[in-house]
């Protein structure tokens with residue numbers, strides 16, 4: 368299947384490891400020019416170099432904290448200057464800590480809102496004018512299964528990420544006329560560093576071993592295993608492609624069937 372993505376400019380936020388990195392690499396493998404960011408320049412440089420070696424893709428990588436509105440504005444401007452625009456933007460950030468509601472502080476809530484809601488706002492408002500100029504664009508928010516089904520002890524994610532769904536639907540409605548498609552991708556439990564942290568925190572709280580925690584997550588999905596970052600990335604790339612040209616305003620879960628609803 369020709370995805371029609373060759374030479375498109377794909378900006379993938381928070382992409383030095385995990386699902387973001389797999390997504391940046393998947394766009395590179397489709398012939399996109401790729402822009403990446405993360406807070407740690409060292410890890411980002413290494414990740415970008417790995418992609419360049421494997422795919423002979425043009426990769427732009429610059430340190431940026433996605434919770435900093437001015438830094439996101441500078442990043443998007445730098446990408447547009449280097450590549451002549453931004454066609455595809457995948458918003459992403461690290462996930463909030465695992466806590467029950469009474470253990471959360473006001474700072475936890477502020478940080479979660481900044482990382483997991485406002486970062487998407489900052490990217491959207493900076494990339495949309497570039498996309499309007501070309502009458503073509505894709506914005507894909509990388510969130511979580513929590514946008515459809517709450518996860519125990521992830522109250523920060525459960526509450527804050529649903530606001531992203533409202534944002535996605537609103538942007539899809541407002542900018543569809545400009546050829547901009549906006550969708551949300553919600554991973555289920557996916558084998559990354561983030562999941563190791565979650566397993567550690569649940570192990571401490573429950574007295575179960577980390578292996579038991581991982582096994583429980585796998586057992587809860589009809590496919591009886593965790594997801595791989597590449598499986599989330601492939602769905603994001605499909606949504607960005609010409610093959611998903613009539614899909615907008617949707618949440619697509621990539622969760623091995625873990626979502627229990629219809």
Ligand SMILES: NC(=O)c1ccc[n+]([C@@H]2O[C@H](COP(=O)([O-])OP(=O)(O)OC[C@H]3O[C@@H](n4cnc5c(N)ncnc54)[C@H](OP(=O)(O)O)[C@@H]3O)[C@@H](O)[C@H]2O)c1
Nearest residue numbers: 381383384385386405406407433461462511556557559561
């Ligand atoms: N893995 C799962 O099972 C799963 C399931 C559902 C949802 N999710 C969500 O999907 C997203 C990606 O998950 P993941 O598992 O790939 O996470 P991960 O392995 O922890 O990777 C997070 C990436 O984001 C970067 N990052 C974090 N905070 C940032 C910030 N403020 N500004 C810029 N970059 C930032 C990190 O680099 P630096 O630290 O250098 O900035 C790193 O590259 C997270 O929001 C996570 O909660 C994950």
